[in-house]
Amino acid sequence: MQTLSNPPANATPETTGVDTSIVRRKTRAVPVGDLFIGGGYPVAVQSMINEDTLDIEGSVAAIRRLHEIGCEIVRVTVPSMAHAKAMEEIRDRLIKTYKPVPLVADVHHNGMKIALEVANYVDNVRINPGLYVFEKPKSDRTEYTEAEFNEIGEKIRETLEPLVVKLRDQNKSMRIGVNHGSLAERMLFTYGDTPEGMVESALEFIRICESLNFYNIELSLKASRVPVMIAANRLMVKRMDELGMDYPLHLGVTEAGDGEYGRIKSTAGIGTLLAEGIGDTIRVSLTEAPEKEIPVCYSILQALGLRRTMVEYVACPSCGRTLFNLEEVLHKVREATNHLTGLNIAVMGCIVNGPGEMADADYGYVGKQLGYISLYRGREEIKRVPETEGVQELINLIKADGRWVEP
Ligand code: SF4
Structure with missing residues (x-):
């Protein structure tokens, strides 16, 4: 299995002189409840409940269920004023019967009043620049003049300002969440259906926030096509670097679907960017119960170290x-x-290549000769045992090293 042209699979900084750990892009720390996104904090895992937020009992149970299995930030959808008001009860019940959970509210079309209300009860409000001030597309329109473009820009500023001030004064945060599939018409006409259009949409909202001294911003640029999502996030980082901005990024592939391909699609998009040091929080969007998303998130993060x-x-x-x-x-x-x-355990078929390819495993279980295996601690062969006793002897070795805990 070992190839000559590549460094061996067990290459470590000591053996190659190359540091293989991912260098994360430096970002500011943005609060979401008692957590921070960015600022060198671990990449946070998040998901979204499917329950109708008006179903208070169901929503509280769903949020708790997700949080208990490791979902650190939970998003809820808030399509109406009644939903916004229900969030007060949901937050209170969580605190009373469980614990505070970092909550994000998603607001939709022309959601300014709803966002203002729900900002009282959640830690972060997610707005979609393409929908926040929603102008119905005119079928006969062929262009936007600069004056028309700026006129809507002014309307966005007026609408966004009270929300920004409210979040700023409570030290809460906002996600500017751009979706490739719902860019505002004026952005589409001006920049096209492109990563540029997505980045400019985000920048317009960032500039309004900054003019009001609000910097608790995280960004997401999502698309259902992986190459578009990757290109948009890379371009966003490039533009932020040019502009001296350091906002953290939330990564996700929208409408990834379900099953194996949904997971592969999400991993291709999220994993590629994380490997480049981009990304501070992730969501894997599957057309399955949200509980199924959390193990995928952790597997991506674990695989990348x-x-x-x-x-x-x-x-x-x-x-x-x-x-x-x-x-x-x-x-x-x-x-x-x-x-x-925390342990690294290797299971390798033979003694010829196994020990060399175990990477930096703490323990190894390696085929020695027919009917026998060898147990390794690091690179040191500890003992040869009959294969039938291999698993028990491995446990004994871990126990003898004081690294065993009862399940
Ligand atoms: S049995 Fe040995 S040579 Fe074959 S794949 Fe496993 S480690 Fe490599």
């Missing part, structure tokens, strides 16, 4: 040299050890 929430397993794909049923053994090892967060 950005957060450690589970055991990291290294296993070879097996080949003609494999000396035992690798799939079965990996399954058994995982069953026995998957509660030991």
Whole structure:
């Protein structure tokens, strides 16, 4: 499996002189309840409940369910004034029966009054620049003059100002959440249906916030097409660098769908940017129960070494040299050890390439000869044991090292 042209799979800073850790883009820390997004804080995991916010009991239960499995920020949809008012009760019940949960309210078309109300009860308000001041498209329009463009810009400023002031005075935050699929018509006419149009939409809102001394801003530029989402976020970072802005980014691929492809699509978009150091909070949007999104988020973060929430397993794909049923053994090892967060465990099929390719595993289970495996601590071979006792002996070794905890 080892190739000559690439550094070995177990390359570490010590062996190659290259630091393989991701250098995250420097951003300001933006508060969402008792958490911060950006500013070097761990990449936060978020999701959104599906319940109607008017169903107070159902919403409280759904928020709690998500929070308990690791969703650190929960978003709710607030399409009307009644929904906005319901958030007061939802927040209070969470505090009384559970604990405060960082809450984000999503407001939609012409949502200024709703946003102003809900800003009293949540930690962050998400607005969509394409919908916040919504002008019905005119079918006979072929262009926007500069005067028309600026006139709507003025209307946006007037509408946004009270919300910005309210959030600023409470030290709360705002997400300026641009969606490729809902750009304002005047942006479409001026910049096209492009990443540029998405970035300019965000910048227009940022400038209004900054003119009011409000900087608790996070940004998202989402699209259902992964290349568009990646290009928009890269361009946003470039423009922010040019303008001396350091707002954190929320990453996500919208309408990713479900199942394996939905997860791969989200990972392709979110993972690519995270690997470049871009991104401070993520949401994987699946057409499935929101609880299903959280493990995907953590897997992306763990795979990139950005957060450690589970055991990291290294296993070879097996080949003609494999000396035992690798799939079965990996399954058994995982069953026995998957509660030991923070450990690296390798399961390798043979002694020829296994030890060299175990990366920087803390423990290794390696095929030695027919019927026997070797256990490793780091790179040191500790003992040879019959394969039938392999998993138990691995547990014994971890116990002897004082690194075992009961499940
Ligand atoms: S059995 Fe050995 S050679 Fe084959 S894939 Fe596994 S480690 Fe590589």
